[in-house]
Amino acid sequence: MRFVFLLLLPILIYGKAPIAYSFSSKDKPLIVIDAGHGGISTGAKAHHPFCEEKRIALATAFLTQKYLDQLGYRTLLTRKSDIFLPLSKRILIANRSPCLLFISIHFNSAKNPEASGMEVFYFEKEKGKKRSISSKKLAGLILTDLVKRTQAKSRGIKNGNLFVLREVKVPAVLVEGGFITNFQERNLLKQRDYLDKIARGIATGIDQYLKPKNVLGAS
Numbered sequence: 001m002r003f004v005f006l007l008l009l010p011i012l013i014y015g016k017a018p019i020a021y022s023f024s025s026k027d028k029p030l031i032v033i034d035a036g037h038g039g040i041s042t043g044a045k046a047h048h049p050f051c052e053e054k055r056i057a058l059a060t061a062f063l064t065q066k067y068l069d070q071l072g073y074r075t076l077l078t079r080k081s082d083i084f085l086p087l088s089k090r091i092l093i094a095n096r097s098p099c100l101l102f103i104s105i106h107f108n109s110a111k112n113p114e115a116s117g118m119e120v121f122y123f124e125k126e127k128g129k130k131r132s133i134s135s136k137k138l139a140g141l142i143l144t145d146l147v148k149r150t151q152a153k154s155r156g157i158k159n160g161n162l163f164v165l166r167e168v169k170v171p172a173v174l175v176e177g178g179f180i181t182n183f184q185e186r187n188l189l190k191q192r193d194y195l196d197k198i199a200r201g202i203a204t205g206i207d208q209y210l211k212p213k214n215v216l217g218a219s
């Protein structure tokens, strides 16, 4: 009886049973992390301070990998170095793997130097399609956490007919983590601590999507 009481104690204190959720090593979900651009494709670029999209995308991809690893996921990076990788190859890597989700990491540019903030793209082929609904939900969870951690302006989640999002078979999103063409934001993107916040935001959004009842993932 005393044993039963001890078992019930957390429920009595917190009102509901704590949810212990972990994946066993063999069924750890696989997430594909795609660092945008690479090699001759530099992506967005600016000077003073010098900043290239391909470099910060890769740095953020590695940090995201670290946090997903800590949360109990397996990861596959489409590129691990400064190499050019055609979009078709990125899609092939994802579609040939048993991945559950595909996350592409990019940074933005605009003619207007005032443009700032973060946005997350998903692809909605037809309203109500399962993959579209899932991608949209994932985009929302990631953006909410990103904005909370970085205090960046939210530009919202957007339906984008982007090649990688369209052709990958699993729920897929493309994160635009800030504007390289905005002086203040570029300065932040040069800081590892800030990229770390972006990576944590992406990893937490993924975790909330896959383990919605795991309260630890929201910390």
Ligand SMILES: [Zn+2]
Pocket (backbone or CB within 6 Å): 036, 037, 043, 044, 053, 106, 107
């Ligand atoms: Zn890009």
